[in-house]
Amino acid sequence: MSKLLIVGTVAFDAIETPFGKTDKILGGAGTFIGLSASFFNVDSAIVSVVGEDFPQEYLDLLQQKNINIEGIEVVKGGKTFFWSGRYHNDMNSRDTLATELNVLADFNPVVPQAYKDAEIVMLGNLHPLVQSSVLNQMTQKPKLVVLDTMNFWMDCALPELLDVMKRVDVITINDEEARQLSGEYSLVKAAAKIHTMGPKYVVIKKGEHGALLFHNKEVFFAPALPLEEVFDPTGAGDTFAGGFSGYIAQTGDTSFSNMKNAIIYGSNLASFCVEKFGTQRMEQLQKEEVLSRLQQFKSLTQFEIELE
C-alpha cells in the first residue's frame, strides 16, 4: 500500500445553485481530494490548517475514511478558511460571494514524520510557496508529484508557480488556465509548451467536456459522464485529482497506460461529486456504485471497428 500525501485546504463552503443554497458546510480542496482518494486502498494523509471553529465531527469524518489528519493544524482562537459562491444557470460559471482566508493567510504546512517518504504527493490548489514547502520536507524523492493550480496564482505568484512546476511530474489545470499559462489557444500546443516548463504529464480539465492527458506526443481523453442534472459542481476538479492520485497510489504504476485508467477513475468519481451539495455524495459513495459507473464509461467510449 503506497503512501499518498495530500496538501490542500480544509474549509467551510457556502454554495448557491439554481437548485438551492447551503449554510456553511464542509469543503476545501484537501477535503475533496482526500475523500475521493479514500475510495482506493491507500495510506493517505492531509496537510492543512483549520481554526478553532472547525467542528470535530468533520475531522472525525476524515479519520473514518482512513485519512491521517495529524498534519491538519488546528489554530487556537483562529477561524477556518471560508469560501462562498453562486453558480449561474448553466452551472459552468460562478460568482465568488466571499473569500475569507483567516488561518490560511499564515499557513505553514508541516508534513508528519511518517509521510515524509510518501511515494505519491498531491499538491492541491494553494499558494505555490506552500506547495514548494511541502516538497522541501520530503526526505525521499517521491515516485510521482501531482500539482493542481489555478489562474489566480498565474496572476499573483507566477515566478513561484514556475519554480514549483519544475519539481512536479503531473500538472492538472483547466483549459482556460492552460491557455493563459502557455499563451497558446490550441490545447495541443499549450500542453507542449507546459511540458517545457517541467511537468512531463499535462492534464487539461474541460469540466463537462472531459479531460485530456498529454505526454510528449501521446494524448488520451476521458469524457465526463453525460448527466441528467449537475446539482453542485463544487469540488469536482479536486475530486478528479483525488481519484487520479489515489488510483496511482493504489496501483503504484506511473506508466502512461496506467495514467489513462487514473483519469477515467478521476472522471468517474467527479461524476458522483456533482450529484449533491458539497461532500454529501462522496461521503456516502459505495465501491459498487463506482464499479457500475465504470461500466458506463466503457459503454460510453469503447468501440470495435473492423478494418478491411
Place this chain on the structure above:
Amino acid sequence: MSKLLIVGTVAFDAIETPFGKTDKILGGAGTFIGLSASFFNVDSAIVSVVGEDFPQEYLDLLQQKNINIEGIEVVKGGKTFFWSGRYHNDMNSRDTLATELNVLADFNPVVPQAYKDAEIVMLGNLHPLVQSSVLNQMTQKPKLVVLDTMNFWMDCALPELLDVMKRVDVITINDEEARQLSGEYSLVKAAAKIHTMGPKYVVIKKGEHGALLFHNKEVFFAPALPLEEVFDPTGAGDTFAGGFSGYIAQTGDTSFSNMKNAIIYGSNLASFCVEKFGTQRMEQLQKEEVLSRLQQFKSLTQFEIELE
C-alpha cells in the same frame, strides 16, 4: 453497395479566418457531405441546385468522386447560393458577412429515378419543406433517414421542422440547438425530449468537444481529435454527417453498435476537413490517412482497466 441519397446546398463560400481569406470557393452542405461519404464504398447522389455561374470543374470534381450529379439542377441565368463568413480568433464563433440565396430561394428538389429507392437518405441542412419533399419522392421506405438542421429553422419554420422530424430516424444538431429545440439545458434530458419528437437516434455535435449519440437509455461519445491548429471549421459538421451516413451506407448496418463506429468515422473525417480552407483537404484525402487517424482515435479513447 447501398445507395446514399444526399440533399444539401452546393454553393460558393468566401471565408475569413485568422489565417487568411479566400475568394469564392466551392462550398455547401451537400458538397461536404458528398465528399466525405465518397470515402466509403457507396453509390451516392446529390440533389441540389446551382446557377449558370457554377464552374463545370466543380461538377466534374464531384463526378470524379463517384457522386451522381443528375439531381443537381443548373438554373439557366441563375446565380449560385453564396455564403460568406468571418471566424473569430477562437474559431468557435463566426459572423455571417453575406447570405445570397439566389437559385436556392425557389429550390424544388427532384430525386433522380434511380435513387428513389435509396436505402440511406441524408437530409442536409435546408428548409424542412425541401427535406420533406425529398422524402415524399421516395418509392420505398429507406432503411435509415438522417436529418441535419439548425437554429435558423427552429426560429422560422418550427412547425415544418417538427413535421419532417417525425419521419426521420436520426437527427444531428449542435448542443445549443438541442437545448433550444427541447427547452432542456442538460443534454441527456434534451436528447430524451427530442426522442419523443420522432428521431430514435439523437446525435449532438459539440464541435471541438466531440459528439454524443443517444438512443433511449444508451449513450456513446466520440471525441474530436485534439489538433495543433484548426485552419477553417467551415463544413466540419457536414463532413461529420457525410462520414456518419456514408459509413452506415457502406456497412448496411443500422444497429446502435455500428452507429458508434459511424460517429467515430464522422469525427475522423471532420478532423481532416478543418485542416485547410474549404473542401481542399477533403479533395486530396487518401484512405491510408483516414485509417492511420483511426488508430489515433483508438489511442485517444481506448483503455484497459482490470477490475479487482
